[in-house]
Amino acid sequence: MIHVLxxxxxxxQGVLSRIAGLFSGRGYNxxxxxxxxxxxxxxxxITLVCKGDDNVFDQIKKxxxxxxxxxxxxxxxxxxSLHRELALIKVRAKPNLRGEIFQVADVFRARVLDVGIDxxxxxxxxxxxxxxxFMAVLQPYVIREVARSGLISMERGRKQxxxxxxxxxxxxxxxxxxxxxxxx
Amino acid sequence: xxxxxxxLFIKALKAEGVKxxxxxxxxxxIPVFDALYAETEIKVILTRHEQGAVHAADGYARSxxxxxVCLVTxxxxxxxxxxxxxxxxxxxxxxxxxxxxxxRSMIGNDAFQEADIVGITRPITKHNYLVLDRxxxxxxxxxxxxxxxxxxxxxxxxxxxxxxxxxxGDDEYPAKVAIRGYNPVLKGHPNQIKRAVGExxxxxxxxxxxxxxxxxxxxxxxxxxxVKKTGVPVVHSLMGIGALPGDNPLAxxxxxxxxxxxxxxxxxxxxxxxGIGNRFDDRATGDLSKFAPEAKIVHIDQDPVSISRNVxxxxxxxxxxxxxxxxxxxxxEAPKIRDWLDQIAGxxxxxxLEVKIGQNxxxxxxxxxxxxxxxxxxxxxxxxxxxxxxxxxxxxxxxxFRHPRSLLTSGGLGTMGYGFPAAIGAQIANPDKRVIDIAxxxxxxxxxxxxxxAVQNRLPVIVAILNNGYLGMVRQWQELFFDRRYSSTCLMxxxxxxxxxxxxxxxxxxxxxxxxxxxxxYGAVGLRVMNDAxxxxxxxxxxxxxxxxxxxxxxVEREFNVFPMVAPGAGNSEMMFSEEGES
Numbered sequence: 001m002i003h004v005l006x007x008x009x010x011x012x013q014g015v016l017s018r019i020a021g022l023f024s025g026r027g028y029n030x031x032x033x034x035x036x037x038x039x040x041x042x043x044x045x046i047t048l049v050c051k052g053d054d055n056v057f058d059q060i061k062k063x064x065x066x067x068x069x070x071x072x073x074x075x076x077x078x079x080x081s082l083h084r085e086l087a088l089i090k091v092r093a094k095p096n097l098r099g100e101i102f103q104v105a106d107v108f109r110a111r112v113l114d115v116g117i118d119x120x121x122x123x124x125x126x127x128x129x130x131x132x133x134f135m136a137v138l139q140p141y142v143i144r145e146v147a148r149s150g151l152i153s154m155e156r157g158r159k160q161x162x163x164x165x166x167x168x169x170x171x172x173x174x175x176x177x178x179x180x181x182x183x184x
Numbered sequence: 185x186x187x188x189x190x191x192l193f194i195k196a197l198k199a200e201g202v203k204x205x206x207x208x209x210x211x212x213x214i215p216v217f218d219a220l221y222a223e224t225e226i227k228v229i230l231t232r233h234e235q236g237a238v239h240a241a242d243g244y245a246r247s248x249x250x251x252x253v254c255l256v257t258x259x260x261x262x263x264x265x266x267x268x269x270x271x272x273x274x275x276x277x278x279x280x281x282x283x284x285x286x287x288r289s290m291i292g293n294d295a296f297q298e299a300d301i302v303g304i305t306r307p308i309t310k311h312n313y314l315v316l317d318r319x320x321x322x323x324x325x326x327x328x329x330x331x332x333x334x335x336x337x338x339x340x341x342x343x344x345x346x347x348x349x350x351x352x353g354d355d356e357y358p359a360k361v362a363i364r365g366y367n368p369v370l371k372g373h374p375n376q377i378k379r380a381v382g383e384x385x386x387x388x389x390x391x392x393x394x395x396x397x398x399x400x401x402x403x404x405x406x407x408x409x410x411v412k413k414t415g416v417p418v419v420h421s422l423m424g425i426g427a428l429p430g431d432n433p434l435a436x437x438x439x440x441x442x443x444x445x446x447x448x449x450x451x452x453x454x455x456x457x458x459g460i461g462n463r464f465d466d467r468a469t470g471d472l473s474k475f476a477p478e479a480k481i482v483h484i485d486q487d488p489v490s491i492s493r494n495v496x497x498x499x500x501x502x503x504x505x506x507x508x509x510x511x512x513x514x515x516x517e518a519p520k521i522r523d524w525l526d527q528i529a530g531x532x533x534x535x536x537l538e539v540k541i542g543q544n545x546x547x548x549x550x551x552x553x554x555x556x557x558x559x560x561x562x563x564x565x566x567x568x569x570x571x572x573x574x575x576x577x578x579x580x581x582x583x584x585f586r587h588p589r590s591l592l593t594s595g596g597l598g599t600m601g602y603g604f605p606a607a608i609g610a611q612i613a614n615p616d617k618r619v620i621d622i623a624x625x626x627x628x629x630x631x632x633x634x635x636x637x638a639v640q641n642r643l644p645v646i647v648a649i650l651n652n653g654y655l656g657m658v659r660q661w662q663e664l665f666f667d668r669r670y671s672s673t674c675l676m677x678x679x680x681x682x683x684x685x686x687x688x689x690x691x692x693x694x695x696x697x698x699x700x701x702x703x704x705x706y707g708a709v710g711l712r713v714m715n716d717a718x719x720x721x722x723x724x725x726x727x728x729x730x731x732x733x734x735x736x737x738x739x740v741e742r743e744f745n746v747f748p749m750v751a752p753g754a755g756n757s758e759m760m761f762s763e764e765g766e767s
Contacts, residue, residue: 025307062489068311071365118762
C-alpha cells in the first residue's frame with residue numbers, strides 16, 4: 001500500500017541523506033522524496049511517498065521519528081489532503097502534429113514551455129495519476145524525456161503543522177511544546 | 185573571552201565531569217591533544233588501536249552508566265572506530281566519539297587522511313555531527329553529551345575539522361540545550377500501566393522477560409522488588425543477565441539459542457510474557473511462529489521502534505524502565521500461580537544446566553564449564569567481560585551473575601575482540617573491583633595489542649583464555665550442520681596439514697602464539713593451566729597480582745560444544761542436548 005508522509009525536519013546538512021539512508025539500510029521502499037524550506041528557514045518540509053504493509057509502515061514512521069533531526073512526521077494517508085506533482089515532458093512533435101499535441105495538452109491543462117523544430121516541452125501539474133494518464137496519451141507521439149518532481153502534499157483545512165514566522169524568535173521552548181512528538 | 189575550539193572542547197569535557205578519555209592522536213588532532221597536555225583533571229588513556237579506544241570507552245560506560253569518551257584523528261583513525269561504534273550502538277551504550285577532520289576548505293578534495301566519517305557512521309550512531317561553524321561548537325558538544333546518555337542511550341560522533349579546532353571563538357558551553365526533534369518519553373501511560381498490571385494479576389502462567397534496558401535504566405533494584413511482590417518467575421536475554429541474582433529460585437536463566445531448557449519451555453508455555461527493556465531479538469526468540477504462541481505480551485521499552493517489531497504486543501508501554509516500574513510497583517498484585525511454578529520446577533529438574541561430559545581426557549583437556557565455575561567461586565563479585573562465541577555463551581551459562589552491570593559483552597553486533605579492551609575500560613572506571621575477560625583463543629587475538637595499554641597503566645585485568653585452538657562457535661556449527669567440514673576454523677592449521685581436516689589429532693602442528701610468552705613479552709604475567717587441579721590455584725595466583733594484567737591460558741577440550749542449543753530457524757522448545765558419546 002502507498003503512504004504519504006509529510007515531515008518537518010531541521011534544515012541541516014545531511015538530513016536527506018539520513019532519511020534516504022534509513023530507507024536503503026533497512027530495506028524499505030521509497031517511491032519519491034521532495035524537500036523544500038518552509039516559512040521558517042531553519043525548517044525543511046519533506047514529502048515522502050513509500051510503499052509497504054501496515055507493519056512496515058508502522059516501523060517506517062517510528063524509525064523516522066527516532067531521527068534527531070526529524071521534528072514531526074505526519075501521515076497524510078488517512079487525512080483529507082491535497083497531493084500534487086509536477087512533470088516536464090519532452091515529446092517528439094513534427095510540425096504537422098503540433099496542433100494535436102496542443103489540444104491534448106489543453107485537455108490536461110498542461111503548458112507548453114518550449115517548441116523546437118521537431119520537439120516540444122510540456123509542463124503539467126496534478127495528481128500522480130493525472131500525470132500517468134497524460135504520459136499515456138502522449139506515448140504515441142514518442143516521449144523523449146521526462147522529469148517528475150515527486151509528490152508534495154498538504155492537509156486540507158486550517159490546521160497548520162509549521163509555525164508562522166513571527167512565532168519563531170526566542171520561542172524555542174514554545175516550539176518544543178508544539179512539536180512534541182506523541183507516541184501512541 | 186575568545187578561546188580556541190580545542191580549549192572549548194576541554195571546557196566541555198570538564199563540565200560533563202569526564203575524568204578519562206580514550207584516544208589515539210594523529211595529524212589533525214594534535215592541537216586537541218596539545219590542549220590536554222597539561223590537563224590534570226582529564227586523564228588520557230592511550231590505546232594501541234582506535235578500535236580498542238572505543239571498546240574501552242564502551243566498557244567504561246557499561247560498567248558505570250557514565251558516558252565513555254574517545255578522541256581519534258581523521259581518516260584511518262576515524263574509520264578504525266567504526267566497529268566499536270556499531271557495537272555500542274547495537275547495545276545502547278552512551279559514548280561520545282570525537283574524530284578529527286581535515287580543514288573545512290579541504291573537505292571533499294580527497295585530502296590526506298580525509299574520510300567522510302559522518303557519512304560512514306550515520307547508520308551506526310544515535311546521531312552525529314560535522315562542525316562546520318566554530319560558533320556552533322559549544323551547542324553541538326552539549327547536544328552530543330545530552331543525546332548520548334538520555335532516552336535510549338547510544339554513541340554520538342562529533343567530527344571536528346582542524347581549522348574549527350584552531351579557530352578562536354566564544355567560550356560559552358551551555359548548561360542545557362533544547363532539541364526540538366528529541367523528546368524521549370520517560371513516564372509510562374497510566375492507562376497502559378493499569379492494563380499491564382491487570383493482565384499480570386489475572387495471568388495463570390506469567391513470566392518476566394528482561395533485557396539490557398533494565399541495567400541501562402538503573403531499574404534492577406526496583407525490578408527485584410516487583411519480583412518479590414508478585415512471585416513471578418524471570419527469564420532474561422543475554423543483555424539482561426544480572427537483573428535477578430542467578431541463584432534466585434525465580435531466576436530461570438537465559439532464553440534463546442543457548443538458553444536454559446527451563447527458560448525456553450517457560451516462554452513457550454507462558455500465557456503472559458511481560459517484557460522489560462528487551463527487544464525480542466532473533467537469537468532470543470528463535471522461530472517467531474513458535475515463540476510464546478499462547479502468551480499475551482506486555483512490553484515496556486524506551487524505544488518505540490522495539491515495540492511490535494518482531495512480535496505483536498498487546499500492551500505496549502513506551503518509557504524508561506525505572507520510571508515505569510516505579511509507577512507500577514504500588515499497583516502490582518501477586519497472581520495465583522502455584523501450578524505454574526510446579527510445572528517450571530519440573531522442567532528445571534528435567535534438564536538442569538550442567539555439562540554432562542564426564543571424562544576429562546587428561547592433560548590439555550580442561551572443561552570450560554569448570555574453568556568458568558572456578559572463576560565464579562574465586563571472583564564472585566567481579567566484572568566479567570567476554571569476547572564472542574563459545575566463551576561468551578559458556579560464561580552466560582556457568583557464571584552466576586549477581587550484580588547489575590557486571591557483564592560486559594557484545595550482544596547485538598557480536599564483536600570478537602570486544603572483551604579485552606572493554607575490560608580495560610571497566611578496570612579504569614572501577615579500580616577497586618576485579619575485572620576479568622573470559623576469552624577464546626581466536627577472539628583475544630583480535631585486539632591483543634591492548635595488552636600494552638593494560639601493562640603501561642598497571643591494570644590487573646585477568647584474561648582467561650579458553651584455548652581450544654578453534655574458532656569454536658563456527659566450528660560447532662560446522663560439526664553440527666556442515667558435516668564436520670572444518671573450513672578455516674582451526675587456528676592450528678599449518679602448511680603440513682591435510683587440505684580437508686575434520687578434526688584434531690596427534691598430527692596437529694604446534695599452536696601459535698604461545699600466550700604465556702606473549703604476555704611475558706608485554707610485561708604481563710602469563711600462566712598456563714592444563715589440569716583440573718590447577719584451575720583454582722592459578723586463579724588465586726592471579727588474584728594476588730594487583731599491578732599488571734594476567735593472561736591465563738586454559739587449554740580446554742578442543743571439540744567441546746555449547747549445549748543446549750536451539751538450531752537456527754527452530755523454535756525455542758525444540759532444543760538439542762549434548763550428544764551421546766560426548767556426554
